[in-house]
Structures are given as structure tokens and as C-alpha cells.
Amino acid sequence: MSSSGLFPSKSRPPSSKPRNIVEEEEGLLSGLHQGSKSKPESDVPNAWSRGKIVGTAAFFIALLVSGAFFRTLLHGPLARSSHSLWYDGGDLLSNGTHDFRRTVLIVSIDGLRADYLDRGLTPHLLNISKNGLRAKSMRPIFPTLTFPNHWALMTGLYAESHGIVANNFWDPVTQKEFWYNDINSAWDPSWWFGEPMWETAGKAGLITANLMWPGPPKTTSGATSTYFVPWKDKVPLDNKLDQILDWIDLPLEFRPQLIMAYEPSLDQAGHQKGPKSALVNKTLSEVDAFARNLQTSLASRNLTSIVDIIFVSDHGMTDTSDPELVYMDDILGADGLAQIEHEDGWPSMGLRFRESANATHLVGTLKAAAGANPEKFDVYTHETMPQRYHFWRSERIAPVYIVPKIGYVLTTKADGTTGMSKGSHGYDNEETSMQAMFIAHGPFSTDVKALHQTGNKGWHSTSGGAYIMDRFQNVEVYSLVMKLLGIEDYATPTNGTLGFWDKYLSI
Numbered sequence: 001m002s003s004s005g006l007f008p009s010k011s012r013p014p015s016s017k018p019r020n021i022v023e024e025e026e027g028l029l030s031g032l033h034q035g036s037k038s039k040p041e042s043d044v045p046n047a048w049s050r051g052k053i054v055g056t057a058a059f060f061i062a063l064l065v066s067g068a069f070f071r072t073l074l075h076g077p078l079a080r081s082s083h084s085l086w087y088d089g090g091d092l093l094s095n096g097t098h099d100f101r102r103t104v105l106i107v108s109i110d111g112l113r114a115d116y117l118d119r120g121l122t123p124h125l126l127n128i129s130k131n132g133l134r135a136k137s138m139r140p141i142f143p144t145l146t147f148p149n150h151w152a153l154m155t156g157l158y159a160e161s162h163g164i165v166a167n168n169f170w171d172p173v174t175q176k177e178f179w180y181n182d183i184n185s186a187w188d189p190s191w192w193f194g195e196p197m198w199e200t201a202g203k204a205g206l207i208t209a210n211l212m213w214p215g216p217p218k219t220t221s222g223a224t225s226t227y228f229v230p231w232k233d234k235v236p237l238d239n240k241l242d243q244i245l246d247w248i249d250l251p252l253e254f255r256p257q258l259i260m261a262y263e264p265s266l267d268q269a270g271h272q273k274g275p276k277s278a279l280v281n282k283t284l285s286e287v288d289a290f291a292r293n294l295q296t297s298l299a300s301r302n303l304t305s306i307v308d309i310i311f312v313s314d315h316g317m318t319d320t321s322d323p324e325l326v327y328m329d330d331i332l333g334a335d336g337l338a339q340i341e342h343e344d345g346w347p348s349m350g351l352r353f354r355e356s357a358n359a360t361h362l363v364g365t366l367k368a369a370a371g372a373n374p375e376k377f378d379v380y381t382h383e384t385m386p387q388r389y390h391f392w393r394s395e396r397i398a399p400v401y402i403v404p405k406i407g408y409v410l411t412t413k414a415d416g417t418t419g420m421s422k423g424s425h426g427y428d429n430e431e432t433s434m435q436a437m438f439i440a441h442g443p444f445s446t447d448v449k450a451l452h453q454t455g456n457k458g459w460h461s462t463s464g465g466a467y468i469m470d471r472f473q474n475v476e477v478y479s480l481v482m483k484l485l486g487i488e489d490y491a492t493p494t495n496g497t498l499g500f501w502d503k504y505l506s507i
Helices: 057-064 067-075 114-118 123-131 146-155 197-203 237-248 265-273 278-300 328-338 359-372 443-453 474-485 500-505
Strands: 103-109 133-135 168-171 176-179 208-211 227-229 258-263 307-312 324-327 340-344 349-353 377-381 400-404 408-411 438-441 459-461 467-469
Touching: 103 146, 103 278, 103 474, 114 123, 123 133, 123 278, 123 307, 123 438, 146 197, 146 474, 168 340, 197 208, 197 258, 197 474, 208 237, 237 258, 237 278, 265 278, 278 307, 307 443, 307 474, 324 328, 328 340, 328 359, 359 377, 359 400, 400 408, 438 443, 474 500
Parallel strands: 103 258, 103 307, 133 467, 208 227, 208 258, 324 408
Antiparallel strands: 133 438, 168 176, 307 438, 340 349, 349 400, 377 400, 459 467
């Protein structure tokens, strides 16, 4: 089954900016790359309408007048919840009047840098984390770009394993190029390796719903989510909230247990005006209001002990409004530049030289320049790539990668600063400005707090009552969702740490 959120009937015109600096500025799949002439699909059936959900209005009104749910929202109980932390996926739970199954809602706020939460502009997200839990930060995979990291969150795999090694890249095996903003490319399942959590949940017999999560609507096995809302730019947050609640309000036999939702506005604001801008702050407040409305809506339905909400982001954002430019012309010369056949992975440069090129000489020249300017950029081959990147075991990864340091941008004399955004990501995944966020609330976090009070180690409480988890890598999220849904037996192997969540949650 499908839902609303159709692509526009007419696609945006392709960007006129150089392809290596147009990454994400206008939103995912908001237009087609310059080589494409195809238009997005627009034949998806309409969504379930909230008007079709009958018999629930009186229930919601009755719940709204009860202060118990809001006391739970405001003061997060420290007693164990009435349901088991690790749930048997087939069990029915009651919110007082209706049967539910344990449900997980994972929401990605693109570009929400972890330390944005310290700006004083997200009181509701912080309140949710205080009543639930929060990680100091969540480390994205390298490269710190949208498509690689959203697929890492879905599959628990590094880029070298799941195949999406950048937002645009060349595959020497198929002799094709992946373009994140071309539907013919981005929706081709052959690009996407691994098993997303919605496919695993489907194998376990669960109903799933996908609200614009970056990735394909179908995998190579033919698996799809039960409900699917394709990408559409500039969809108001209230509309997305309505769609999520529409799914939650469905009758039991049609209601999804796994809901995935995606919001790009904060990332777009960061690219447009930079991470320190008034626009980012305004958008951050809007995202925070969305989180409040979502949590309040669940509390009004008495679902805080049934639905786990996980708020994540894919990466952070750094200021590139006035970077120092590193000209490749000055390093390789005009003749060397002419030997580049394919270039991947902005803001890094993944280079493939022509067969006729003296690649050994060119790589040596690049390494010498990096050695003379260690504060500006690094140059790696598959053999010298840092192991912590997990970024060399794939033919899709270019044989030579130039990775700029924060404050620097790779370019050419011809490109200069043309079309350059005021905020960017894609840098080293250990950088503070690249770190993502993780906040959770629901029966999972309630039980974690109870375990903490019994002497469990690994979680840290603050004077304000928040429970803070040490930073962890985003490939661990897949296994958490499998545990929360009670379907670990169906889970596929990942790059996550075996038993990662058990060590924190065992009594």
C-alpha cells in the first residue's frame, strides 16, 4: 500500500552549479541532475485520510482531560514500565481502551548537529531527553553525507558495506554514476546493498511505514515498506505530523509497528545560511515544536509506554561562509587536472584518473602537497585509508581520496567559490561539528532509567535529571530497533557491535 506526499507534477530544473558543490542545497530529489530528462513519478495512490479513522475522537478527548499522561510526559517515571523492556513482538498491549503492539517511531532531522541542542532553542527536545535519554552525540559514518548515513541508520552498515559511498559516485563495475537527486538513479535498488530495518520488519510479519526516508522504495529482493510516502520538498511539519498520527490511528490490523520519518529543513537552512545563522535557529525552533507536538499527541493517546520515539540526525554542519580555498590546479597543474576522469564525494574529492595517466606520479604529487600542508587536507589510497573510516573495501570508492580539514574547501581556479554554500558537511566523522544527535523516549528509556538506579553502569545522570549515554556510532541503531520490536531473530548481520545494547541494559 502507498500513501500521499507525491512528487511535484513538474520537477525542478537541474542546478547550474558545478556538480561537486551542489550537494543537498535544494533538498533530496528536489530536482534531476543535468543529464536526466525523466520526470518524477506521480501515480501513487492517496494516503489514508484522518477522516477515515472512525471511533477514536471521543477516546482522544477523554484522554486529553486526564492529567496523568502529562505528568508522565513532564516527570518521566523511574519505576519499571508495565511492559517488558525487550518485547515479544506478538504481544498485545493496551492503552486503556485499544489494543496496540509495541511500536517504534524513528525520526531523522537532517543536519541537526549534536551541539545545536545546547543553544537554548530546543526546550522540548531537551525535555523529551530529560524524561527519556540522550547520547552526548552519535558518530556518523564517513563520509558524513546524507545518503550514506541514512542508509547506515537503516541497515547498520558502513558505506563500504552498504554501497552508497557518497551522494554521487562512479561505479567502475556497472560503468554508471549514482546521483542522489535523480529518481532514476536513487530509486534503482541495485545501488543499495544491505537489508533496511523495514525489510527485516516485513520478514517478521510487521506492518511498516516510510515517510520520505532517503533511500529506495524497493530493495533488490523486491521488498517494500507497507506504506510509502515518496520525497516531496517543502512539506510542512504539521502535515508530516498528521501523516504519522494517521498511521498510529489506524485499526490494529492496518497499523504499522515501525514508522520512519524524515525532515530536511534544518539541513537546507544550514547549507543556505550557515550553522550559526538566524535561519538555522528559527528552523531549529520549528523542529523542536514538531517534537513537542508529536510527543504530546502520543501522550494524549496514552501511548508513552507503548511507542518508543527515537530522534536522530545523519550528520552535523560546519561553517563554510569564508573558507580557505585549496586549488587543485596549484597542486596537479592543468595537465594533471585533465587526467581526472571521474570525481566523487564533495566536499572530499574521490579521484579516478584516466588509464593513460601516470597515476603513480599524480598520487605522489598529491601526497607531497598534503605532507607540506597537513592542516589543510589529507590524501588517502585504499591502502592508507584510516581504519576508523571503514572506507576502502569497495570498488565504488575511488582509489584516491582527498579529504579536506575543517575550514578548508577543495576547488579549482575555474570553479572558485561559484555556488558554494555557507554551511557544509562531509568532513572527518570525528570532528565535533560533524556529530549527530540521538534522543529516545518511551518504554525503552523509562526502563533504562530504572536499571540505572539499580546500579547498572554505562549511563550517566546529570543534576537536571537527564540520562546521558556516551557517544556511539550510528550503525548501532539498527540492532536497537530490532530489540525494541522484539524481532532480533529476524535481524541480519551488521557492522554494529555484537551485544552493544545488552551491555548497557542488562541488570
